[in-house]
Amino acid sequence: MDNIAGSKSGLSWAVNISVVFLVVLWLLPTVGLLVSSFRTADQIASSGWWASLGTQQLNNPAIRLSGEERLESGLFVIEGNLFPDTNPTVLAWGTSSRATSAFGPGETAELSKGRTVTVDAEGRFRMTAQDSQQGKRLPRVFTSTSSPPEFTLDNYQLMLFDDSNLEGMAKAFFNTLTVTIPATIIPILIAAFAAYALAWMDFPGRALLVAMVVGLLVVPLQLALIPLLKLHLGIGIGKGYLGVWLAHTGFGLPLAIYLLRNYMVGLPRDIIENAKVDGATDFQIFTKIILPLSFPALASFAIFQFLWTWNDLLVAKVFLIDSTGSTTVMTNQIVELLGTRGGNWEILATAAFVSIAVPLAVFFAMQKYLVRGLLAGSVK
Amino acid sequence: MHPAFLGIATIFFGVVACLGYFWGANWVLDKVIFPPRGPNAGRNINRANLIRPWVFLFPALFALTLYLVYPVIETFRLSLTDRDADNAFVGAANYTQMLSEPKFWEAMRNNMLWLIVVPALSTGFGLLAAQLTDRLSWGNIAKSLIFMPMAISFVGASVIWKLVYDARPAGTDQIGILNALYIWFGGTEPNTWLTIPFWNNFFLMIVLVWIQTGFAMVILSAALRGIPEETVEAAIVDGANPFQIFFKIKVPQIKGTILVVWTTITITVLKVFDIVFAMTNGQWETQVLANYMYDKMFRANDWGVGSASAMVIMLLVTPILIWNVRNARRELR
Numbered sequence: 001m002d003n004i005a006g007s008k009s010g011l012s013w014a015v016n017i018s019v020v021f022l023v024v025l026w027l028l029p030t031v032g033l034l035v036s037s038f039r040t041a042d043q044i045a046s047s048g049w050w051a052s053l054g055t056q057q058l059n060n061p062a063i064r065l066s067g068e069e070r071l072e073s074g075l076f077v078i079e080g081n082l083f084p085d086t087n088p089t090v091l092a093w094g095t096s097s098r099a100t101s102a103f104g105p106g107e108t109a110e111l112s113k114g115r116t117v118t119v120d121a122e123g124r125f126r127m128t129a130q131d132s133q134q135g136k137r138l139p140r141v142f143t144s145t146s147s148p149p150e151f152t153l154d155n156y157q158l159m160l161f162d163d164s165n166l167e168g169m170a171k172a173f174f175n176t177l178t179v180t181i182p183a184t185i186i187p188i189l190i191a192a193f194a195a196y197a198l199a200w201m202d203f204p205g206r207a208l209l210v211a212m213v214v215g216l217l218v219v220p221l222q223l224a225l226i227p228l229l230k231l232h233l234g235i236g237i238g239k240g241y242l243g244v245w246l247a248h249t250g251f252g253l254p255l256a257i258y259l260l261r262n263y264m265v266g267l268p269r270d271i272i273e274n275a276k277v278d279g280a281t282d283f284q285i286f287t288k289i290i291l292p293l294s295f296p297a298l299a300s301f302a303i304f305q306f307l308w309t310w311n312d313l314l315v316a317k318v319f320l321i322d323s324t325g326s327t328t329v330m331t332n333q334i335v336e337l338l339g340t341r342g343g344n345w346e347i348l349a350t351a352a353f354v355s356i357a358v359p360l361a362v363f364f365a366m367q368k369y370l371v372r373g374l375l376a377g378s379v380k
Numbered sequence: 381m382h383p384a385f386l387g388i389a390t391i392f393f394g395v396v397a398c399l400g401y402f403w404g405a406n407w408v409l410d411k412v413i414f415p416p417r418g419p420n421a422g423r424n425i426n427r428a429n430l431i432r433p434w435v436f437l438f439p440a441l442f443a444l445t446l447y448l449v450y451p452v453i454e455t456f457r458l459s460l461t462d463r464d465a466d467n468a469f470v471g472a473a474n475y476t477q478m479l480s481e482p483k484f485w486e487a488m489r490n491n492m493l494w495l496i497v498v499p500a501l502s503t504g505f506g507l508l509a510a511q512l513t514d515r516l517s518w519g520n521i522a523k524s525l526i527f528m529p530m531a532i533s534f535v536g537a538s539v540i541w542k543l544v545y546d547a548r549p550a551g552t553d554q555i556g557i558l559n560a561l562y563i564w565f566g567g568t569e570p571n572t573w574l575t576i577p578f579w580n581n582f583f584l585m586i587v588l589v590w591i592q593t594g595f596a597m598v599i600l601s602a603a604l605r606g607i608p609e610e611t612v613e614a615a616i617v618d619g620a621n622p623f624q625i626f627f628k629i630k631v632p633q634i635k636g637t638i639l640v641v642w643t644t645i646t647i648t649v650l651k652v653f654d655i656v657f658a659m660t661n662g663q664w665e666t667q668v669l670a671n672y673m674y675d676k677m678f679r680a681n682d683w684g685v686g687s688a689s690a691m692v693i694m695l696l697v698t699p700i701l702i703w704n705v706r707n708a709r710r711e712l713r
Contacts, residue, residue, distance in 0.1 A: 015516065016516065019509075019512050019513055019516060019519075019522050022505075022508075022512070022522070022526060023522050023525050023526060026525060026526045026529065026593070026594075027528075029540045029541055029543070029544050029557075029590070030528070030529070030532070030540055032540070032543055032544065032557060033540045033543055036543065044555060045555070046553060047553050048553065048554060048555045048556075048557065048560050049543075049555070049557075050557065050560075051553075178386070181391060182390045182391045182394060186391075186394045186398065189395065189398040190398060190440050190443065191440060193440070194437050194440035194441070196436060197432075197433040197434075197437045198437070201432065201433040201436070202433075203430065203434070206433075207709065207712050209437070209441075210708060210712060211705045211712075212444075213444070214704050214705050214708040215701050215705045216444060216448045218647050218697050218700055218701050219452060219697070219701070220650060220651050220690070220693045220694060220697055221651060222651065222653075222670055222673055222674075222690045222693055223455045223690045223691075223693070224447060224448060224455075225451075225677065225690075226454075226455065226458060226677055226686065226687060226690075227451040227455055227458070228447065228451055231446075241386060241390070242390070245390060245394075246447070247447065249447075250443045250444070250446065250447025250448060251448070253440055253443055253444055253447075254448070257440060281406075281410065282432055282436075283403070286436075307530075307531055310533070311532070311533030311534065311536070312533075313534065313535055313653075313657070313658075314653055314654065318678070331535040331536075331654070334536070334539060335535055335658050338538070338539065338542070338658055345543060345546075345555070348543075349539070351539075352535075352536045352540065355533065355535070356531075356532050356533070359532065360531050363528065363530070364524070367524060367527070370530075371598050374595065374598055374599060375599065375602050
């Protein structure tokens with residue numbers, strides 16, 4: 001409708017550009033970390049991730065020449081390649097640390113004792129000398145090179161599939177999964193029955209209970225930590241999976257009941273009353289009619305609970321992770337890496353992405369339900 | 381036993397136990413206690429229907445009471461006792477001790493900053509993004525990308541932003557994009573952004589704003605769509621420009637939703653723990669209440685003061701809690 005009147009093409013351009021700007025601003029941090037996780041430690045330390053998308057300019061450490069010596073028209077010649085494995089382009093080179101880019105590719109440097117060195121753009125060198133260089137130290141060559149963008153999967157190999165790596169994420173990944181799935185499924189079942197009772201059954205105190213659920217929605221988790229830890233230790237559950245499942249179930253219930261009740265209340269009254277007239281019991285109505293119809297709301301809550309338990313740090317730290325650390329979850333592992341490997345971005349970026357990947361996949365696959373759940377949960 | 385098997389077993393037993401409970405209790409109710417036959421058939425059906433809601437509600441109510449209601453009361457009790465003195469009642473001693481600690485006041489000051497800045501910026505950016513993407517042909521893609529950080533954990537976001545804030549010694553290539561831009565725009569010395577007292581709070585807040593903007597955008601976008609077209613059409617006919625339409629016609633109509641978004645983000649802010657814990661751990665004057673509480677409870681093992689600070693968080697949440705409950709009750713009527 002903005003197109004009918006009062007819209008100017010200039011304004012529409014401004015809108016497009018502002019949105020592009022916003023999106024780039026919001027994406028950039030994540031893209032930075034993603035790109036970094038595919039770079040080697042050296043690359044990350046020597047240039048920003050944005051530089052890795054174009055050609056790489058590197059000032060390489062000195063390389064000492066080496067190779068087989070042969071005699072060529074009275075001169076001792078050694079030939080070879082400075083970069084036998086990679087194929088960068090040499091932009092400039094030098095033979096002393098004080099002038100590391102004194103020569104261009106193809107130029108010849110005159111060294112002491114009648115020696116000369118030539119390095120071409122492909123990194124091939126040719127050194128000549130008047131006398132045999134056998135057993136002598138050959139000169140060093142400093143180079144600055146440019147190479148095409150280069151990415152590696154080594155970081156993921158190290159963090160996920162290397163069993164000898166004690167900081168690996170594989171174990172933590174499975175621990176997180178172990179926490180998440182029961183903690184997502186159990187509350188749904190419990191909440192669905194309660195939501196049905198609150199939505200479609202008449203009994204005294206119903207309004208009060210709904211109000212209580214709404215109130216409990218915002219009670220900070222922080223209050224529950226010590227009393228529940230005491231309780232868990234007291235009744236012998238201790239720190240472990242059972243404790244964290246129970247805790248997540250308890251903390252997830254208010255939202256689950258609230259979301260599901262709101263959805264179920266909106267289901268058409270006719271269906272339920274017709275079923276009652278036909279002699280269906282509440283139990284049958286619930287399992288045969290309400291539950292299948294409520295699938296969108298169940299999916300919404302399942303996504304919320306999944307994201308929340310997968311991304312949780314506090315509950316896992318308090319109720320799950322004991323001093324042996326064998327039950328550490330990914331978020332906790334990352335925080336520990338932040339402490340011990342603060343500067344090793346190849347490790348941090350990879351660890352973070354291993355943990356982010358699953359929620360992101362769920363997010364993009366099930367976004368519809370997530371948005372629906374958010375709208376049902378807060379717009380009132 | 382491998383925890384994965386334990387997990388699968390738990391899912392299985394949990395689901396079977398839940399279904400078994402609901403089905404079994406229902407069966408007992410209908411077939412054993414109040415069978416709908418015999419001389420009292422009608423009365424029995426009514427009685428069964430009186431009890432059934434509570435059968436359906438029992439597991440949820442039990443869990444809610446045990447995991448949320450009881451802890452609030454117990455935390456309040458703990459905040460009045462001293463763990464070292466055999467849980468003796470000490471009155472307000474924990475509170476007075478807490479109030480005398482500079483770290484607590486630092487946390488309070490920072491929390492207040494967070495409470496003002498994060499909801500304001502998130503809602504503002506969310507509203508902006510919602511309005512701008514509203515009639516764009518690629519608006520849904522844009523929205524989905526801005527919404528994406530919502531799926532990323534606070535810890536993951538902390539790592540992402542730590543790279544943004546990274547600082548290398550002057551003279552070398554900066555690998556953090558903020559310092560790279562800073563140098564590019566003529567800055568001389570790279571900054572370690574997270575260690576500049578006071579301002580570092582804002583660098584931490586940006587992380588939460590980045591996450592919460594998508595949430596605000598999604599909800600406000602739906603609200604904008606819900607505005608009756610006629611009001612906007614009438615404004616266009618009257619010659620209002622796009623800015624007037626937005627601020628004078630649209631925003632007033634979604635005021636209620638803006639308030640809901642604002643309070644929801646406020647609640648999130650009050651509970652924010654992971655970001656501060658992972659990025660600065662409260663150093664360089666970035667302490668917040670939730671992290672202060674964690675420090676007290678699990679590092680200093682001072683349950684009294686820890687519980688007292690948890691009660692402070694609860695106190696700050698209470699007005700919103702009451703407001704929510706009142707709204708919910710009004711709707712029920």
